[in-house]
Amino acid sequence: MSRVYTNNNEFKRQNADLKTNLPYTEELSVLSEKLTVGSTVFPNRLACQAMEGCDSTADGSPGELTARRYGRFAKGGAGTIWFEATAVMEEGRANPRQLYINESNLDDFKRQVEEIKSTGLKQNGYAPIVIMQATHSGRYSKPHGSPRPLIAYNNPIFEKDAPIPKEAIVSDEYLDRVKEALINAAALAERAGFDGVDIKCCHRYLNSELLSAYNRKGRYGGSLENRTRLLRESIAGASEVCGQDFIVTSRLNVYDGFKYPYGFGVSDNGSLEFDPKEPEWLIKELYGLGVRLLNITMGNPYFNPHVNRPFAAGPYTPPEEPLSGVARVLFGTERLKKAVPGMKLICSALTYLGTAAPNVAAAFIKNGGFDIAGFGRTAFAYPDFASDIINKGGMSAGKICIACSKCTEIMRAGGTPGCVIRDSGVYMPIYKNLCGGKKQ
Numbered sequence: 033m034s035r036v037y038t039n040n041n042e043f044k045r046q047n048a049d050l051k052t053n054l055p056y057t058e059e060l061s062v063l064s065e066k067l068t069v070g071s072t073v074f075p076n077r078l079a080c081q082a083m084e085g086c087d088s089t090a091d092g093s094p095g096e097l098t099a100r101r102y103g104r105f106a107k108g109g110a111g112t113i114w115f116e117a118t119a120v121m122e123e124g125r126a127n128p129r130q131l132y133i134n135e136s137n138l139d140d141f142k143r144q145v146e147e148i149k150s151t152g153l154k155q156n157g158y159a160p161i162v163i164m165q166a167t168h169s170g171r172y173s174k175p176h177g178s179p180r181p182l183i184a185y186n187n188p189i190f191e192k193d194a195p196i197p198k199e200a201i202v203s204d205e206y207l208d209r210v211k212e213a214l215i216n217a218a219a220l221a222e223r224a225g226f227d228g229v230d231i232k233c234c235h236r237y238l239n240s241e242l243l244s245a246y247n248r249k250g251r252y253g254g255s256l257e258n259r260t261r262l263l264r265e266s267i268a269g270a271s272e273v274c275g276q277d278f279i280v281t282s283r284l285n286v287y288d289g290f291k292y293p294y295g296f297g298v299s300d301n302g303s304l305e306f307d308p309k310e311p312e313w314l315i316k317e318l319y320g321l322g323v324r325l326l327n328i329t330m331g332n333p334y335f336n337p338h339v340n341r342p343f344a345a346g347p348y349t350p351p352e353e354p355l356s357g358v359a360r361v362l363f364g365t366e367r368l369k370k371a372v373p374g375m376k377l378i379c380s381a382l383t384y385l386g387t388a389a390p391n392v393a394a395a396f397i398k399n400g401g402f403d404i405a406g407f408g409r410t411a412f413a414y415p416d417f418a419s420d421i422i423n424k425g426g427m428s429a430g431k432i433c434i435a436c437s438k439c440t441e442i443m444r445a446g447g448t449p450g451c452v453i454r455d456s457g458v459y460m461p462i463y464k465n466l467c468g469g470k471k472q
């Protein structure tokens with residue numbers, strides 16, 4: 033079994049042994065630097081990635097645990113808080129407690145954003161930039177707790193010998209309505225006080241699944257233009273209805289990790305190799321639409337979580353060293369940054385690096401590999417990671433996420449995920465109750 037690095041020499045040794053060649057520096061000051069994107073100034077280069085807590089109230093408003101989570105993130109000093117997956121249509125909720133923004137609960141979202149901003153300001157002297165992730169869960173929709181998939185196309189890798197009935201394939205007219213809902217959610221997010229909206233296009237939810245709809249007929253399938261239509265047109269529409277200073281962005285899967293014709297950003301030679309050609313085209317198109325910031329990610333958390341979030345313990349033994357998975361995401365992001373240098377990029381999948389994460393992130397940022405370091409599971413386990421990096425010169429081995437996958441286990445069991453190890457007072461009882469301490 034592998035282990036998250038608690039000692040940076042251990043990381044350096046394995047980085048050399050595996051020839052992953054991740055850059056590393058002891059000089060972390062770049063992580064404290066501000067970043068200007070359009071008219072927005074990001075207070076530093078550290079971000080809490082989107083981390084869903086499945087803890088809304090029944091109407092989709094932020095609940096008690098939601099407020100607790102964002103209070104911890106806001107206090108923690110990250111300059112960016114990428115506010116978790118928030119549904120834009122009731123039937124596209126991933127679970128009955130997924131946040132769902134709409135006209136009737138807008139004030140609750142407003143209060144939540146105000147609370148984040150004021151907490152950050154009071155604690156750290158700056159308010160974080162908060163970006164709302166707008167989503168339709170597509171294949172993974174479970175609005176009432178049981179699967180109600182709405183898919184772009186049938187995928188034998190996922191469905192195996194139980195294909196989802198054709199009626200679940202959404203029509204072009206339905207996708208037009210999703211586009212309107214995403215644009216409407218962007219306008220709602222702006223009214224709620226968010227600094228920006230993420231038209232979510234990752235992890236094989238609906239928008240992301242369309243990117244590989246090579247064999248789908250109609251306006252949303254086949255050509256690259258068609259497969260990226262929902263994303264491009266939603267972004268263009270959101271930019272039109274929102275103010276100039278409001279950030280319109282996307283969390284984008286640039287590599288799915290499934291063979292052609294079932295994966296985006298994958299070579300068409302039958303291998304699982306990353307092919308940046310189409311992602312590069314898409315990023316250039318988005319730049320042309322005025323987008324100046326993207327949040328880059330890879331993989332599918334349901335089918336190849338080792339690609340999405342390299343882990344030390346999880347549902348299966350990964351087919352590669354977790355460090356190689358981290359390297360794929362970080363070097364993949366760097367490759368795209370070099371292709372479109374004007375686009376500011378946030379990276380993903382740093383958590384497995386443990387105490388070496390800030391050193392690797394700082395080296396990438398210095399080399400022009402990306403602009404902001406995004407931390408996912410770390411935000412659950414160690415919400416004040418940014419404050420420790422900025423004020424104490426690094427992360428503490430006793431506080432890091434150990435990448436044990438227990439947060440995901442809770443989520444898959446229909447509960448409210450959080451860190452079972454480092455926030456055990458709240459989440460250990462939830463874990464024991466739902467997962468019974470069973471082995472993954």
Ligand SMILES: Cc1cc2nc3c(=O)[nH]c(=O)nc-3n(C[C@H](O)[C@H](O)[C@H](O)COP(=O)(O)O)c2cc1C
Nearest residue numbers: 081082083084116117341381382383407408409449
């Ligand atoms: C419990 C849990 C919830 C997540 N929720 C979201 C989400 O709402 N939106 C999203 O884009 N990614 C989500 N992710 C993925 C993370 O943002 C991140 O990409 C992943 O954990 C890899 O980064 P890390 O290595 O820093 O953890 C979630 C991951 C976990 C484990």
